Amino acid sequence: MNNVSSQADLQRILKEGETAVLQASNLKELDDVRVEYLGKKGKVTAVLKTLGQLSGEERKETGKVANEVRQKLESDIASKHEELTRAEVAERLATETIDITLPGREPVYGHRHLISQAIKQITDIFIGLGYKVAEGPEIELDYYNFKALNTPADHPARTLQDTFYIKKHSVQPADDDIVLRTHTSPVQIRVMKSQQPPVYIIAPGRAFRRDVADPSHTPMFHQIEGLAVDKHITFGDLKGTLEEFTRQMFGKDRKIRLRPHFFPFTEPSAEVDVSCGICSGMGCRLCGSGWLEVLGAGMVDPNVLIEVGYNPEEVSGFAFGMGVERIVSLMYGIPDIRMFYENDMRFVKQF
Amino acid sequence: MLVPINWLKDYIDVDVSPDELAELLNLTGTAVESIKTLGEGLDNVRVGLLLDVKPHPDADKLSVTTVSIGQPETLQIVCGAKNIKPGDKVPVALIGAHLPNGLVIKPAKLRGVTSYGMLASRAELGMGADHSGIYILPEDVEAGKPLAEALGLDDTVLELEITPNRPDCLSMIGMAREVGAITQRTMHKPEVTVTESTEKASDVAGVEILDPDLCPRYSARIIRNVKVGPSPTWMQERLQKAGMRPINNIVDITNYVMLETGQPLHAFDFNTLHGHKIIVRRAKNSEHMQTLDGVVRELDDTMLVIADADRPVALAGVMGGENTEVSDGTKDILLESAYFEPTSIMRTSRSLGLLSESSSRFEKGIDPNGTVYAADRAARFMEELADGIVNKGVVDVYPRVILPKRLPLRTDRVNAILGTKLGVDEISRICRRLEFTPEVIDRTTEMWVSVPTFRPDLEREIDLIEEVARIYGYNNIRSSLPESGDKQGGLSLRQKIAESIKLRLVAAGLSEVITYSFTDPHDVDKLQVPEGDPMRWFVRLMNPLSEEVSVMRTTLIGNLLKVLKYNVNREQYDVQIYEVGHIFWHEQGKELPDEETMVSIAMTGARIPDEWYEKARSVDFFDLKGVIEAVLDEVDAEGWSVRQFTHPVLHPGRSAELLIGDESIGFFGEIHPEVQAAYDVPRAYVAELNLNKLIDKANTVKGFTEIPKYPGISLDLAILVDGSISNDRVLDVIKSAGGSLLKQVRLFDLYTGKGVPEGKKSMAYSMLFSAPDRTLTDQEALDAQERIIRKLEKELGAQVRA
Incomplete structure (x- = not known):
């Protein structure tokens, strides 16, 4: 080439x-x-x-x-x-264009029961205020459920009519009678008997009362009990604590009012109302008076402190208890608390 | 308790509206349950006097009446009722009236006769259920007066919830005292002067208390020559507004005075009392008496009775006896005004199931020093309203006078409990408003407070502090927070782990349910639990609401299957749920039954529903196992395994026991077809794990493992093995033969069917080999794979597939 x-x-x-x-x-x-x-x-x-x-x-x-x-x-x-x-x-x-309106692939995800969610919400508030969470058995001795809580022997709650008994020796209560706890208050007694003050606890859990189920009663329900025992605890502290709880739970503008009441284990005792969120206390169909009763509270009765070995001249305390179903029903407008125990998936998955 | 405000006004000035009064009561401890305004809808209803009643010319069932309403002109009204006659006074609804039952009155022609109004029944006026005839009014009401005014219906009735510690509020005077304390006004008790005859009560009647522990005081008056008849309209109306039924003047007076003073009274027909004697004693065992309600009651020696010389004549404080009841022919009365020991009355009333207005007051504690006042008040009414002649004096047996209590009250204690800064003067003022007598010992700190005997609830200093708080106003106490700054809130580690397990279950697609802690004892039959199994060691309720909720549950699975059933019945087929709750069982020799917290799962229906991008897939064993693996991952449990498990609730070929180390944590699997049938649910998978054991095994200190620096080599290996060989066995061989270079091995395919010989299965594993200090050569990985293959062939008879 x-x-x-x-x-x-x-x-x-x-x-x-x-x-x-x-x-x-x-x-x-x-x-x-x-x-x-x-x-x-x-x-x-x-x-x-x-x-x-x-x-x-x-x-x-x-x-x-x-x-x-x-x-x-x-x-x-x-x-x-x-x-x-x-x-x-x-x-x-x-x-490569697609129909962006087709539904997305849903990750599988379940739902906490509304009652558990509320319990978590409430305990979180009190954890923030310095409380620990205490637990106890659902089957209790009469001693912890009633006697140590200053409940008189002839209190109507201590009958077969009102309380579920596992063992009851006679009409007269005995310390070793066995009941399904009627509140979570016996947890207070167990905690106080096992430690010295200061005590700041919250005790959520199941409680049982012998009520036939209807829209506002179920034989089992959930209660959250709070207890603070320390030097210089006052009724004013109880009010302030409940006000803080109310603001966090129900909203900044909600108010509370305390009405004197009678409970065997506290004195002075109060029923506590929260101002209605719908009418802001003016009175409406939901609340009637402008106020919704949400919990019971009071200063721990000196007899209770003495029973657990504390000296009421040295320490004082307050306690409060609330029904979770009631609070949740009020917050969500649930008309019938039996729905909590039917566990209809169409209910559970709403929350 | 029902409190008509007009009645209250007899004792105290009430110058606030009923709504304001209710609010004040609410905020001081007397809950107002309702406020009922009476006489609403009665604006155009008057008292009419029937002048004439004639048959209707054209209708047999109707009458034509002429009615006077106090004006010169009369009204012609056509009426269908038969219970009327000239001279009766009746309610007349005038034209324009808008009755409580919604009826609006207009002129109407009835069979040709015009009717200018309507004669009304009680039901039409909203005054009860009686619509059997026209409401015939008492004779002493004035014709022409508005009905509401004539009957005292221009009133408001408060329905009060009186807490059990305030028996003093179970009376009009008690409530007036309470209102006085709240509104800073003085309550006035009516003064009572009884005109007595010369005959001395103590000469004609004897009272003896044999059991002064149960009856500390018995006061009696004798009233002679009473005329039993109806009580006056005002008294009847007040009783009715307070919720009691008028009977006759004597009984009405005892009830009226009870409502007024809180002291229950009982009137005996004096001449039926054998020996004219009252003996207060314990009943004898199997003694009988017939109470006023007609029931013959068997008594025992825990009960207190009032007896005469021969027999019981009343169940003390609970109910009178028929043998000495006041009747129309009664002439002379023995009036009982006593103080009984509260607990004894409560026990008697409970054991007989007999509650009365009287027992409910005695059992909470009345004022032992109020018996004579009430007896005098009632005797005075019997003079005025029943023409009675009251014998001289009260037969008053009161062996040990109960004195007011004196309680200490320290100012600094008040302020320490309440968080207030109240001084002695203010505390004294509050005490006096409640009719307590404070004596100041030291100006700054100490006082003694004398508490009247109508307040049996006040026994301690703290009780007085509550009274101070109540009257001072709970809502006037300044809010604060506990001073202690060193408290730290939070969940315990165990509570945090429990919480994270629940969250992981939710993240795995399960929804939480809550079911009752008690259940049906037949559940364990439906679950096929064998005799003697711990699931049958029931803790039984003594007083269940029904058989279906009569034992404490020993497993959560029965309840969860019921939730599946409930939802499936409502077209909710895809149900994947968990519950965390206690199970309970009975063990000999323990003070309390045992409780253990279980986390239980039930899954049925589609794990993935039919979607546009994917076909539905039903839940299977491995969905459940995956959820359990997620929980194990959450607690980072080391050394867990599963093994074959036999429990009648589960399908024998599809059930497993979960172990961590050697410890059994629970079981899971498909429910047995028999159980499925018993609960009438679709195929379902359940698990029950012991939450506390899971938490015990949780690894809370997680270590760090170096991320490989050098690339690894991935090899796939497919083998044929006997169908009976488990994945775990294959993995064990692969891992032991693979040595330290084998970092991961994962089953990625499992196949039986075409191309695989009968009885065999094809399993394909993906293996990752790597070394921490160098890049692995292909040959090293292949050598490891070769060792694995040899061992699989040798130990499991595996064949490598091409």
């Missing part, structure tokens, strides 16, 4: 190559063209390989042409590549 024919070949290869690049309709074809002309066994490469047979001058000249041809083709391929890539992205975008 001589110099001239090599150069002519290169010009021809260039022409063919330019046409092939132009005709490539996708990246694959373009790559084939690159391989055909510029690859290891490509046409331009083949010419370059023959340069060794040429004399110095010829080699220099033909080499220069060959490099020009290669650069031209590389540049053509590069711009064609860019053009085709853009076209392919455009094509992909054009074909």
Whole structure:
């Protein structure tokens, strides 16, 4: 092969190559063209390989042409590549549209029971106020459930009519009679008997009373009992604590009022109302008077402190108890507390 | 208790509205349950006098009446009732009246005769249920007067909830005293002067108390020559408004005075008392008496009776006897005004199931020093309203006078409990408002307070502090927070783990349910629990509401299956739930039954519902196992395993026991087809794990493992093994043969069917090999794989698939 024919070949290869690049309709074809002309066994490469047979001058000249041809083709391929890539992205975008209104793939996720959620919400508030969570057995001795809580022997709660008994020796209560706890207050006694003040606890749990189920009663319900015993605890502290609880639980603008009441284990005792969230205390169909009764509270009766071995002249305390079902019903407008125990998934999954 | 405000006004000025009064009472401890305004809808109802009653010319059932309403003109009114005659006084609803039952009165033509109003029954006036005839009014009401005024119906009745510690409030005078203390006014008790005859009561009647522990005081008066008849309208109306039924003047007077003073009274027909004697004594065992309600009661020696010379004549403080009841022919009365020991009355009333207005007052404690006042008040009424002649003196047996209590009250104690800064003067003022007598010992700190005997509830200093707080006003006490700053709240570690397990279950798609702690003893039969199984060691309720809730549950599974059933019945087929709750069982020799907290699961229906991107898939064993693995991951338990488990509640081929180390944590699996049938539920999977054991096994200190620095080599291996060989066995072999280079092994395919010989299964594992200190060569990984293959072939007879 001589110099001239090599150069002519290169010009021809260039022409063919330019046409092939132009005709490539996708990246694959373009790559084939690159391989055909510029690859290891490509046409331009083949010419370059023959340069060794040429004399110095010829080699220099033909080499220069060959490099020009290669650069031209590389540049053509590069711009064609860019053009085709853009076209392919455009094509992909054009074909890949979806119906964004189709429902998403739902992660499987369950729901806490509303009562548990409320208990968590309430205990979290008191944890923030420095309380610990205490627990105790659901089956209790009369001693912890009644006697140590200063409940008189002839209190109506201590009858087969009002309280579920596992064991009852006679009409007269005995310390080792066994009951289903009627409140979570016996947890207070167990805690106080096991430690010295200060005591700041909250005791959530199941409680049982012998009520036939109706829209506002179930024989089992949940109660949250709170207890603070320390030096210098006052009725004012009880009010302040309950006000703080109310603000966090029901909202900043909700108020409370305390009405004197009677409980065997506290003195002074109070029923506590929260201002109605619907009418802000004006009185409406939900609340009647503008107030909703939510809990019972009071200063721990000195007899209770003496019973657990504390000295009422040295420490004082307050206690409060609330029915979780009642609070939740008020907050969510649930008309019938039996729904909490039916466990209808359409109910459970609402919350 | 029902308190008509007009009655209250006999003793105290009430210058606030009923609503305001109710609010004041609410805030001082007397809960007002309702406020009932009487006489509403009676604006155009008058008292009418029937002048004439004639038959209707064209209708047998109607009468045409002529009625005077105190004006010159009379009204013609057509009436359908038969119980009327000329001279009767009746309620007349005038044209324009809008009655409580919604009826609006207009002129009407009835069979051609025009009626200008309506004669009304009690029911039509909203005064009871009686619609049998026209309400015939008492003779002493004035014709023409508005009915509400004539009957004293322009009144408001408060319904009060009196707490058991305040028996003194169970009377009008007691409530007047309470209102006085709240509104800072003075209550006035009516003064009573009895005109007595010369005959001395103590000469004609004897009173003897044999059991002064149960009857500390018995006061009696004798009233001669009474005329038994109806009591006056005003008294009847007041009794009715207070919720009592008028009977006759004598009984009404005793009831009226009881409502007024809180002292229950009883009137005996004096001439039926054998020996004219009253003997207060314990009943004899199996003594009988017939009470006023006609029931013959068997008595025992815990009960106190009032007897005459021969027999019981009343159940003391609870109910009188028929043998000495006041009747129309009664001439002479022995009036009882006594103080009985509260607990004895309560026991008697409870053991006989007999509650009365009288017993409910005695059992809470009345004023022992109020008997004579009440007796005098009633005797005075018997003079005025029954023409009685009162014998001289009261037969008053009161062996040991009960004196007012004197209680200490320290100012600094008041303020320490309440968080107030009250001084001696203010505390004394509050005491006096409650009719207590304070004596100041030391100007700054100490006083003694004398408490009247009508307040049996006040026994200690703290009781007085409560009274001070109540009258000072709970809502006037300044709010604060406990001073102690060093308290730290929070959950214990165990509580936190329990909480995280619940959250993990929710994250695994399970919803929480709460079911009753008591259940049906037949549940264990439906669950096929064998005799003698601990699930049958029931703790039984003595007094269940019904058989279905008569034992404490020994497993949560029965209740969870009932929840599945409840939902499936309501077209909720995909139910995946858990409950955390106690189980209970009885063990000999323990003070209390045992309790253990279980976390139990039930799953049925579709794990994934039919979706546009995926076909529905039903829950299976491995969904349940996956949930349990998630819980194990949450507690980071080390060394857990499962083993075959046989329990009649579960499908024998699809049940497992969960172990952590050697300890059994619980079981899980598919419910047995028989159990499925017994509960009538679809195929379901259940688990019951011991929460406390799970928490015990929790690893709370998690270590750090270096992330591999060098790339690993992943190899897949498919083998054929006998169908009976478990995944765990294959894994054990792979792991032991793989050595330290094998970092992970995971089953990614399991296949039986076409291409796999009968009785065999194909299992494919993906294995990751790596070394911590270098890039592994292909050859090293292949060598490890080769060792694994050899061992699988040797130990399990596995064949490698191409």
